[in-house]
Amino acid sequence: MIDNHQRTVNYLRLAVTDRCNLRCFYCMPEEGINFVERRELLTYEEMLHLIRLMAELGIKKVRITGGEPFVRKNLLGFIRRLVRIPGIESVPMTTNGTLTRRHLDELVGLGIRSFNLSIDSLDRQRFHHITRRDYLPEVLACLHDMIDRGLDVKLNAVVMKDKNIADILPMVELTRERDIAVRFIEEMPFNGSGPHSTQLEWNYLKILDHISNAHPQIENLVAAPFSTSRNYRIAGFRGSFGIIPAYSRSFCGTCNRLRMTPQGLIKTCLYDRGVFNLRDLLRAQASDADLKIAIQEAVGSRSKDGFEAEAKSRQRGKTFESMASIGG
Numbered sequence: 001m002i003d004n005h006q007r008t009v010n011y012l013r014l015a016v017t018d019r020c021n022l023r024c025f026y027c028m029p030e031e032g033i034n035f036v037e038r039r040e041l042l043t044y045e046e047m048l049h050l051i052r053l054m055a056e057l058g059i060k061k062v063r064i065t066g067g068e069p070f071v072r073k074n075l076l077g078f079i080r081r082l083v084r085i086p087g088i089e090s091v092p093m094t095t096n097g098t099l100t101r102r103h104l105d106e107l108v109g110l111g112i113r114s115f116n117l118s119i120d121s122l123d124r125q126r127f128h129h130i131t132r133r134d135y136l137p138e139v140l141a142c143l144h145d146m147i148d149r150g151l152d153v154k155l156n157a158v159v160m161k162d163k164n165i166a167d168i169l170p171m172v173e174l175t176r177e178r179d180i181a182v183r184f185i186e187e188m189p190f191n192g193s194g195p196h197s198t199q200l201e202w203n204y205l206k207i208l209d210h211i212s213n214a215h216p217q218i219e220n221l222v223a224a225p226f227s228t229s230r231n232y233r234i235a236g237f238r239g240s241f242g243i244i245p246a247y248s249r250s251f252c253g254t255c256n257r258l259r260m261t262p263q264g265l266i267k268t269c270l271y272d273r274g275v276f277n278l279r280d281l282l283r284a285q286a287s288d289a290d291l292k293i294a295i296q297e298a299v300g301s302r303s304k305d306g307f308e309a310e311a312k313s314r315q316r317g318k319t320f321e322s323m324a325s326i327g328g
Helices: 044-057 075-082 101-109 124-131 136-148 165-173 204-214 278-283 288-299 306-315
Strands: 011-015 061-065 093-095 114-118 152-159 181-186 218-220 230-234 240-244 257-260 265-267
Touching: 011 044, 044 075, 044 257, 044 278, 044 288, 061 075, 075 101, 101 136, 114 136, 124 136, 136 152, 152 165, 165 181, 165 204, 181 204, 204 230, 204 240, 257 288, 265 278, 278 288
Parallel strands: 011 061, 011 257, 061 093, 093 114, 114 152, 152 181, 181 240
Antiparallel strands: 218 230, 230 240, 257 265
């Protein structure tokens, strides 16, 4: 699929649930969000049906996200069928690591070797303060198991003023002896209750400057096609670090992805509020041909970047969502 800005679209981020066992303050309010009722969620059968159609249209990579994916029951059964869909070449996963460790053997057996592990602090007290849950030991145990197995591991940390700035350099230090990637993400204005920041103090330039002051010998790495991060390595370190300018949105020009929420809402940009609902079309007995046409039309009318997508959404009076409901 080629969008209206001549960008190839071959990557789907699939949020299998909006539920999570953490309550990260930047993702949702402390009391949680109004979770989707079960009947409103896509069933696994419906997801597989839609992904088969998308694979026929050119989707080759499907990232499993949430919420926390393993909060949804029978996830492994779904993944067993997903990896067998013709045309799907890669099924990476984003997880908070609290429930994942016990499933690593089977996941690796299914060919899943790429994981983004969300962890915003290496300090137990700060982790608890950010996530409102005391699960850091479980997350670190999962991380160590992943490293021991030689998996492709990226640590994702949202950088937040007055919350976890003290963790930036210790996280970079993890890459000294380990062949992993640590990625620092600009905080975004999604917390389930509207925008909470009009200016971002810790943008990618300030994050990089902070690291550079401690480690002057930084090498720029060539970004992979469609990369959302600016990547670097410190001389002599095995691993690498990157910075994702999610708020600044400087990576939009090469975006190759679609998002599908647990309710079947298609999003052509993280900053739009949804284009149309595939679940409703599917349950209204739309034909496969009609479903494909709807997907192609969505791809053919994408916003140029996140700023345009956000502006259009505001014009329609749509509010910010919880990050848990859109899969990051």
